[in-house]
Amino acid sequence: MSERSSERTVRADAQRNIETLVRTARDVFATSGVEAPMREIAEKAGVGVGTIYRNFPQRSDLIAAVFRSEVDACADAATSLAEAFPPGEALDRWMQRYVDFIVAKRGLAAALHSGDPAFEALPAYFDSRFEPALQRLLDAAVTAGEIRPDANPYDLLRAVASLCMPSSNGDPSAARRLVALLVDGLRYRASGPQDTSVSPLHEHDQMPSKSSHPD
Amino acid sequence: MSERSSERTVRADAQRNIETLVRTARDVFATSGVEAPMREIAEKAGVGVGTIYRNFPQRSDLIAAVFRSEVDACADAATSLAEAFPPGEALDRWMQRYVDFIVAKRGLAAALHSGDPAFEALPAYFDSRFEPALQRLLDAAVTAGEIRPDANPYDLLRAVASLCMPSSNGDPSAARRLVALLVDGLRYRASGPQDTSVSPLHEHDQMPSKSSHPD
DNA sequence: CTCTATACGGAACAACGTTCCGTTTAACAA
DNA sequence: TTGTTAAACGGAACGTTGTTCCGTATAGAG
Numbered sequence: 001m002s003e004r005s006s007e008r009t010v011r012a013d014a015q016r017n018i019e020t021l022v023r024t025a026r027d028v029f030a031t032s033g034v035e036a037p038m039r040e041i042a043e044k045a046g047v048g049v050g051t052i053y054r055n056f057p058q059r060s061d062l063i064a065a066v067f068r069s070e071v072d073a074c075a076d077a078a079t080s081l082a083e084a085f086p087p088g089e090a091l092d093r094w095m096q097r098y099v100d101f102i103v104a105k106r107g108l109a110a111a112l113h114s115g116d117p118a119f120e121a122l123p124a125y126f127d128s129r130f131e132p133a134l135q136r137l138l139d140a141a142v143t144a145g146e147i148r149p150d151a152n153p154y155d156l157l158r159a160v161a162s163l164c165m166p167s168s169n170g171d172p173s174a175a176r177r178l179v180a181l182l183v184d185g186l187r188y189r190a191s192g193p194q195d196t197s198v199s200p201l202h203e204h205d206q207m208p209s210k211s212s213h214p215d
Numbered sequence: 216m217s218e219r220s221s222e223r224t225v226r227a228d229a230q231r232n233i234e235t236l237v238r239t240a241r242d243v244f245a246t247s248g249v250e251a252p253m254r255e256i257a258e259k260a261g262v263g264v265g266t267i268y269r270n271f272p273q274r275s276d277l278i279a280a281v282f283r284s285e286v287d288a289c290a291d292a293a294t295s296l297a298e299a300f301p302p303g304e305a306l307d308r309w310m311q312r313y314v315d316f317i318v319a320k321r322g323l324a325a326a327l328h329s330g331d332p333a334f335e336a337l338p339a340y341f342d343s344r345f346e347p348a349l350q351r352l353l354d355a356a357v358t359a360g361e362i363r364p365d366a367n368p369y370d371l372l373r374a375v376a377s378l379c380m381p382s383s384n385g386d387p388s389a390a391r392r393l394v395a396l397l398v399d400g401l402r403y404r405a406s407g408p409q410d411t412s413v414s415p416l417h418e419h420d421q422m423p424s425k426s427s428h429p430d
Numbered sequence: 431c432t433c434t435a436t437a438c439g440g441a442a443c444a445a446c447g448t449t450c451c452g453t454t455t456a457a458c459a460a
Numbered sequence: 461t462t463g464t465t466a467a468a469c470g471g472a473a474c475g476t477t478g479t480t481c482c483g484t485a486t487a488g489a490g
Contacts, residue, residue, distance in 0.1 A: 011487055014437060033330070037477065046437035059478065110328045113321070115248070157477080226456055229468060252446065263470035271440080274447065 018055050020045050021201045026066045060111075060118035067108050067122055071129050074101040078133035081187060088146035091137045092183060095160065098130075099179050102164040103172050130157055149187040156182070233270050235260050241281045247279060249322045275326075277332035282323050282337055286344050289316040293348035303361035306352045310375065313345075314394050317379040318400055345372055357422050362401040371397070 026046035028036045038059060039112075042049045056062040077097050081090040112119045134153035141147045159182060164175045239260040239420045243251045253274060273275040292312050296305040316322075327334045349368035356362045374397060379390045 009436090011436060013487070017437085038479085039477085042439090045474085050439060050481085051437075053479065054437070057479090106328070107330075110325055113325045115322075224457085224467090226458070226467060232468085250446095253448085254446085257470090265450085265470055266468075268448065269468070272448090 014055070016043075017047055017064055021047070021052060021055065021062070022065050022069050025062050026070065029063070029066060029107065030104065034111050036137075038062075058118060060116045063108065063111060064118050064122060067105065067112075068125060070101065070105060071126055074098060075129040075133040078137055082140060086146075086185075087137070087140040087144040091141050091147070091186075092180075093181055094134070094137055095183055096176060097156075098134075098160060099164055099176055102161050103175065103190050106164075125142060127154070127157075141186075145191040147190050148188065149191075229248060229270070232260075232262055232266055236262070236267060236270065236277070236282050237280050240277050241285065243282060244278070244305065244322065246318065248304075249326050253277075261326055264341055273333060275331045278323065278326060279337060282327075283340060285316065285320060286341055288349040290344040297352060297355060301361075302352070302355040303402075306356050306362070306426040307395070309349070310394055310398050311391060311419075313349075313372075313375060314379055314387075314391055317376050318390065341375065342369070342372075356401075358404040362405050364406075366401050371391050 001053055001206045028041050028044060032040065040053055040189070041062075042052055045052075052062065056065060074097060078094050079092075081094050081097070084090070085093060112122055131153045134157060138151055138153060138156075139149065160179050163178045163182070164172070177213050236256070240256050243256050243259060247255065253264055253267055256277075257267055260267075271280060289312060293305075293309050296309050296312075299305070300308060327337055346368045349372060353362065353366055353368060353371075357364045375394050377385070378393045378397070416427065
């Protein structure tokens with residue numbers, strides 16, 4: 001074994017299977033729901049069920065792995081967007097990306113509250129990835145004078161998640177509009193180049209009177 | 216069979232079993248969670264599983280029946296409390312009763328978002344029972360000059376539910392205090408005996424003396 | 431190449447939701 | 461009361477699930 005003493009040797013096929021499994025499970029959960037049978041995932045991934053259970057001792061471990069992987073993908077998108085677009089647009093685009101994440105992962109989010117100990121660390125992971133990511137986008141937009149300086153990422157993440165919940169309103173497109181409205185709200189009283197009509201999706205002046213937090 | 220045209224003949228033992236089952240299922244769900252096996256419920260109720268499935272063709276139907284029954288109990292409590300206490304105190308007590316309901320039924324609430332068609336009508340039932348119940352309590356308190364007139368039951372119900380959710384904060388006693396604070400907020404600018412002291416945390420320390428430690 | 435720790439596949443097991451059917455019984459008529 | 465019958469009963473049996481087990485295959489070191 002020529003590996004570092006601090007790291008276990010992982011056989012290449014095993015590593016490949018782990019990645020394939022998480023990807024396959026993500027797709028199967030998206031089409032068949034989180035309660036899709038393990039056998040279906042194993043079959044679609046081209047492995048036996050034993051292979052799943054060696055890497056993910058419980059079903060919930062696989063779900064948690066998928067969740068973490070999707071959180072990573074969404075958080076990493078913040079970096080890419082920040083490099084590819086000016087601060088304000090990067091913020092816009094990431095918020096809509098985050099809406100997609102929340103809407104797509106509603107099924108998983110419901111499972112999070114099931115009390116399974118495998119999910120206990122996920123909310124903290126969620127925050128640890130999303131808060132800094134959004135903070136950086138906000139800071140950049142503030143520095144560019146595109147938004148006001150008093151927004152905090154925690155509240156924004158929670159507010160958007162609330163707006164996307166079915167108890168708030170079941171329609172995803174409504175959620176997108178409301179979130180766009182929310183982000184436009186950040187532009188009010190920005191310090192930079194004064195531009196009163198900013199957002200691309202700006203044809204509705206209905207403000208949510210009170211921000212409740214359903215669900 | 217001599218049956219009334221509008222009403223089906225229901226054998227007495229069947230009726231008894233239905234009631235026993237809903238009561239038993241409520242208790243089992245409370246102690247073992249919503250995913251408790253049907254066999255356990257059947258055994259504890261002293262019936263066979265067949266008896267459950269005749270009255271509740273699907274597992275989710277039994278869950279829905281328990282949910283409805285608990286909604287009824289909580290909504291009916293509003294009437295009893297309104298008769299037994301002055302309007303302001305009745306409102307206080309019912310809100311805490313409602314907190315108990317929300318906290319106890321978190322597990323069921325999570326199941327509601329599972330997409331099962333048996334649960335589709337439950338949110339509407341929830342509103343149809345709780346909104347009028349709370350409206351009556353609010354009206355009485357407004358008439359007595361104990362609270363301000365601009366509270367609406369829908370917002371209040373949603374707000375309290377949010378405060379009780381683990382994402383907001385996991386501690387039930389914190390939820391109770393926050394809800395008490397919320398209700399005290401309603402008293403600000405009431406028309407009746409003026410209370411200009413803004414300190415919202417009066418002696419509203421209804422300590423949860425119950426021995427139950429949920430979660 | 432050989433060797434072996436590691437990973438593999440899928441049959442087997444346990445526990446679940448649900449169905450089925452022979453047996454019991456409540457309710458009514460005589 | 462007794463006889464009759466539709467309704468309700470219990471619980472074995474069925475199909476599907478999560479999970480375990482173990483004989484087999486193979487990646488990687490020497």
